[in-house]
Amino acid sequence: MPPLIVTAAIIEEQGRFLVTRRPDDCRHAGLWEFPGGKLEDGEAPEQALIRELREELDLDIEVAGIVDVLHHRYDWGAILLLAYRARILGGRIRHLGVAEHRWVRPDEMLALPFLPADAPLVRKLAGT
Numbered sequence: 001m002p003p004l005i006v007t008a009a010i011i012e013e014q015g016r017f018l019v020t021r022r023p024d025d026c027r028h029a030g031l032w033e034f035p036g037g038k039l040e041d042g043e044a045p046e047q048a049l050i051r052e053l054r055e056e057l058d059l060d061i062e063v064a065g066i067v068d069v070l071h072h073r074y075d076w077g078a079i080l081l082l083a084y085r086a087r088i089l090g091g092r093i094r095h096l097g098v099a100e101h102r103w104v105r106p107d108e109m110l111a112l113p114f115l116p117a118d119a120p121l122v123r124k125l126a127g128t
């Protein structure tokens with residue numbers, strides 16, 4: 001099986017990154033991640049990211065350049081995570097598909113329990 005392609009938005013405002021916590025009733029429940037999700041049939045990664053941010057947080061975003069591409073194997077299968085810089089264009093955060101959100105400084109981000117696939121990305125963003 002090829003890896004599942006997953007997109008993630010790296011949104012930074014005034015030195016803080018937007019991170020979200022997964023709901024209780026899903027895989028990897030309660031862990032932190034960057035908002036985003038899987039590509040649907042025929043979708044470009046940027047489109048998937050725009051759709052996911054609307055669905056999960058009710059935010060309109062603009063997607064900029066790629067930050068990192070990470071491959072990770074979970075026990076249920078592998079993912080290829082495409083992380084893009086993004087900017088909020090409008091909307092107010094609502095917790096439609098997430099348990100909680102936070103705006104965190106790099107040092108705070110390093111201390112959060114993130115999904116295992118994200119570890120290299122978190123370290124890269126924190127400059128460590």
Ligand SMILES: Nc1nc2c([nH]c(=O)n2[C@@H]2O[C@H](COP(=O)(O)OP(=O)(O)OP(=O)(O)O)[C@@H](O)[C@H]2O)c(=O)[nH]1
Nearest residue numbers: 006008026027028033034035036037038079115117118
């Ligand atoms: N959005 C997002 N997903 C990530 C990150 N890191 C990471 O390993 N993933 C994994 O990528 C997979 C796809 O995420 P998703 O949110 O679209 O789908 P899901 O597994 O929650 O559930 P679903 O099948 O019910 O839609 C999840 O298994 C998630 O654990 C990340 O930083 N952001």
